[in-house]
Amino acid sequence: MGGRYQLLFLLKVGLVLAVIWAAAWGVMSVTGVFRETPEKVIAYMDEHPLSEVEDEDERLKVIGGLADRLNRLDHIQINDFQSDPDRDRRRGFFKEMTAKEQHYFMERRIGKAFNQMMNAFNEMEREERKKLVDRTLKRMRDSDEERLGLQRLEKADPAATEKIVNEGLKAYYQDASAETKLDLAPLMEQMQRNLQGLGHKARKK
Numbered sequence: 001m002g003g004r005y006q007l008l009f010l011l012k013v014g015l016v017l018a019v020i021w022a023a024a025w026g027v028m029s030v031t032g033v034f035r036e037t038p039e040k041v042i043a044y045m046d047e048h049p050l051s052e053v054e055d056e057d058e059r060l061k062v063i064g065g066l067a068d069r070l071n072r073l074d075h076i077q078i079n080d081f082q083s084d085p086d087r088d089r090r091r092g093f094f095k096e097m098t099a100k101e102q103h104y105f106m107e108r109r110i111g112k113a114f115n116q117m118m119n120a121f122n123e124m125e126r127e128e129r130k131k132l133v134d135r136t137l138k139r140m141r142d143s144d145e146e147r148l149g150l151q152r153l154e155k156a157d158p159a160a161t162e163k164i165v166n167e168g169l170k171a172y173y174q175d176a177s178a179e180t181k182l183d184l185a186p187l188m189e190q191m192q193r194n195l196q197g198l199g200h201k202a203r204k205k
Contacts, residue, residue: 036072038080044069045089050096063101066093067108079148095178102181110188117192122168129165136190137161149186156183 048062070078070090097105107114121129140146153160157180164172169191173184 036069036077038073038077041066041069041073042089045093050093059097059101060104063097063105064108066090067105070109076145079145090182091179094182097178102178106181106185106188109185110192114188114192117188117195118168118170118173120195121191122170126165129168132191132194133161133165136187136194139194140186140190146186146190149183153180153183153187156180160184161187 044066048065050059050062053059053062094102094105110117121132124132137150140150157163157176160172160180169188173181176184
């Protein structure tokens with residue numbers, strides 16, 4: 001009997017602890033302890049400098065961790081982050097990556113459909129590409145959240161969208177500098193959403 005009571009006692013203690021932990025977790029979530037912030041992203045990059053990581057798998061793990069953290073930031077946080085060069089350390093971090101690692105990072109940031117989107121765009125006729133790019137640019141200029149990303153790309157390469165239409169997205173991306181690739185991300189995200197919308201309309205027909 002003693003063993004049975006002891007087991008019941010331990011179960012009750014475990015249940016009480018679980019309830020306390022769940023409550024604490026809820027409080028910390030509400031107060032932002034587990035919420036991603038630009039400061040936490042900066043701290044992550046400072047704590048995991050790629051220049052000190054040689055193992056390929058470990059480098060991909062660090063790069064994936066950064067992409068996932070950036071994905072948890074909202075548009076306002078991303079814009080605040082990017083507007084302050086002293087805080088935005090992504091560019092230095094990105095330059096430390098190999099071309100393969102940069103591709104992996106962008107895939108994690110933009111989504112698994114990254115390659116499919118580039119290939120689908122390249123297969124379009126030039127006029128179709130232009131229509132999609134023009135539609136994307138209009139939506140970005142109409143959005144306070146996305147306008148800054150477009151302005152950074154146009155500042156880095158004023159002829160970027162014209163080259164994308166003429167050369168194709170994949171060719172332009174491959175030849176772009178590390179900084180331009182980062183600036184391409186907002187444009188590519190919006191293009192991907194537009195392509196998905198076109199696919200949805202086509203299926204309806």
